[in-house]
Amino acid sequence: MTSSYRPDALIASDISAYLEQHQSKSLLRFITCGSVDDGKSTLIGRLLYDSKMIFEDQLAALEADSKRVGTQGGEIDFALLVDGLAAEREQGITIDVAYRFFATEKRKFIVADTPGHEQYTRNMVTGASTADLAVILIDARKGVLTQTRRHSFLAHLIGIRHIVLAVNKMDLVGYDRATFDAIVADYRTFAQGIGIADFTAIPISGFKGDNITAPSDNTPWYTGPALIDHIERVPVGDDDAPRPFRMPVQWVNRPNLDFRGFAGTIASGSVKPGDAVRILPSGRTSTVARIVTHGGDLAGAGRDQSVTLTLADEVDCSRGDVIAAADAPPQVADQFQATIVWMDQEDLLPGRAYWLKLGTQTVSATVQPPRHIICVNTMAELSAKTLSLNDIGVAEVYTDRGVVFEPYPENRDLGGFILIDKLTNATVAAGMFNFALRRAQNVHWQAVEITREAHAAQKRQHPRLLWFTGLSGSGKSTIANLVEKKLHALGKHSFLLDGDNVRHGLNKDLGFSDADRIENIRRVGEVAKLMCDAGLIVLTAFISPFRAERDLVRKMLPEGEFFEIFIDTPLEEAERRDVKGLYKKARSGEIENFTGISSPYEPPQNPEIHIDTRQMTAEDAAELIIEHILGIWSPVL
The missing domain is CATH 3.40.50.300 (P-loop containing nucleotide triphosphate hydrolases)
Known part of the structure; x- marks a missing residue:
């Protein structure tokens, strides 16, 4: 099979038509994750190959590299398409998150190949943070492993709604149905325990191509969709109920004395001129005068659009503030319960001040000793005094001033945060706000007469x-x-x-x-x-x-x-x-x-x-x- 992608061979009109058709396609972001050597990079390489997203020179280099490496008996080693770092190729592992783009006739895709090693769990969290779907790979010879459970739990925790259980390397177990069924049953028991209500299980071979783009004759007992067919049809944003308008302010645009606009990306909801809005955390209200873009003013704008809003009143608003629907604003608090994934070699120091970055907001925050950490094998809640590398724990977080937020399940943009070490500037943790502590709402500063x-x-x-x-x-x-x-x-x-x-x-x-x-x-x-x-x-x-x-x-x-x-x-x-x-x-x-x-x-x-x-x-x-x-x-x- 010869696979090549030659946009240079298209005439100008064909290119224009192609780009227009391509632009109208929906986009699905997904990750591949699982344990070491489950075949994540090979699967993505196969997807790129079969979707004809490889240039001829890339294909020639891939064939030459495959012969030189010799890991696949002279056949193409698809993992080499994704494992771009020299250290990855030398060790045959994935270290960093590799993002790749490909498209089919029905949809565009951005896929993140995440590392399987436990020490790179933080890289997996990074890749999962923007994904709509997770492909959990399992080596058919090994079954469900600890890292399989960890990645599944993290994917569910981060809010990924669609899970594909890809039982890979079926060719190495003779395409045995009993092996596949046993793995699926084992995984289902675990998935139900962590709240994953549904998933799609597919027997595949990333190396041989079974059930990747079309049903395989080697698995006549499997009647479900091929992987490409399934991810082409997965709804994107299907559970997005109408949500109130929120836009974190990224920049105050003041090119001259006659214009003052507030630029940002709309996190949820929609807005149009004349809408009443509230500026948080101050609580001041105004109405939207204009929605300004490089291409001209808009009559309305919605989620994920980057716009500049001008307001009818001169109100105090700066980077880190949130412009929201006046009648349905988000919460403001300075004490929270949060779920935290610790991503640093050095343990959490409870009480130490870290930078907390939530969207465009940056505040000083301290984390209290965790209430518990979660064992990914048993889902048991274990006592702990701190958080170590790859620990997932629940703890209280205090900030030095009010933060505009919404619980993570309701809004990723206003509910997900990172912690940054103030001395090293290293990102040490990713977290999700669960709720504001009641005492944060009930305790207020008392005004005093003597200053x-x-x-x-x-x-x-x-x-x-x-x-x-x-x-x-x-x-x-x-x-x-x-x-x-x-x-x-x-x-x-x-x-x-x-x-x-x-x-x-x-x-x-x-x-x-x-x-x-x-x-x-x-x-x-x-x-x-x-x-x-x-x-x-x-x-x-x-x-x-x-x-x-x-x-x-x-x-x-x-x-x-x-x-x-x-x-x-x-x-x-x-x-x-x-x-x-x-x-x-x-x-x-x-x-x-x-x-x-x-x-x-x-x-x-x-x-x-x-x-x-x-x-x-x-x-x-x-x-x-x-x-x-x-x-x-x-x-x-």
Whole structure:
């Protein structure tokens, strides 16, 4: 069989007619997933080959590569069409997500070939996030495996409505019907347990082409559709009930003083000029004046269209806001229950601040210890204190301000988010909002008559937070105590929060794990903020080993109120002092997670004040800090 695609051979009129016909076809996005060596890349290569989406030079290169690799006994190795990375070809595996386009007479397709290895589960989640259908491949010789279950559960969790169970490599089991039926029965039991109500099972051979584009004579006992026939007929958007209008604002278009439009892609519903809309999270209302596009104004626009809206009123609206139907707006909340797929080698640190990106919204968020993680083999809910690579868990998520959202099953665009590590900028998790916590709706800020400015004016000082950080034994508490004595002598209103003292009361329930250290600093930061609101000068003496948490506290306060004071003492010097005998215990293994020994300390990169204890005494350090603070505060102090 010779397969080639030669658009260059068409005359101009034929090209025009082809493109017009091609443009009117519906588009189906689907993924192939499953365990390692189930034949995902081979299947996609076969689909490209049989749909004549291979150029002649590509076919020649494929035939040459197949002979060189020699994995298929001289026959074409279709997997080489998709496995584009050198590492993939060398190992015979898929590492990254490969997207391919092909078309038949009835429909266009974008297919994502996702890796089967457990360590690349995060790549599978990426490919599944935009798919309408999932082809779950199973090697007929191996049956249902753990990764089969994991990918099926993730596909269902992410909201893929159509599942094809492709039992592959039937040629290697002699096209045995009993083998096929046993696999389907096993999978059905599992699928029903996770909520997959229906799926289509097809016996195939990606290598031989059985039941790919046409029914195979090798499986006379199978009377269902061939794979191509089935995916050509799967409805796209068939369960999309009419939904209210939502458009996340991506960009404020202001080319001149006479035009101000809000650009974005419509996530759901439709809109037309004159429609009443609400801007969230502010809640301001207006009406749509125009729907502007590059090709001219539109009389109406719907889902997935990219447009610019102008409004009848001058309202505050910026990137990250959502323009929605005025009478049916989405929710706004800052506390949620979410399902999270952890995708990073480093475990989740509960309480640590991550960037949460939801559509065009980016906020700071913390994840609480998970309520449970889900075992993909048994669907059991297991207790856990954190999330590790490939874990799927349910946890509460808190954001630093209100987020416009809808539960993920109702709206992928306003319900699906990613978490980004603030230090490395790596995407560490994908998540789905299940619902807002009730307390997020019931707890509101109470307006107060006496402002923080009034409290500060009464004390005739500016509130400040002096954050002393350094290793155990560096001299933080000693220097902080001297600074407070000097402030008190000057008639200033201050309070010192010391690490050991706080752990006797407020934080007595916390240990010294990374997660507990993070929660320790978060609580101290909240208390210090309240004290600053009361107009006090607050001093804190904590190791606070992680930059992320120190930055978290800094962001709690107005600009210029947080002073990071690094008490820089080398580890050997701090250990030599060992006033409390802690280093000795840590070296002998009596104390776990001890900063500097078995737990890291991340020194400040740009502290407001840097004290090198090798060059000055504690008294001199306190004087330097007071001089620095007095210089900044003059003439108020």
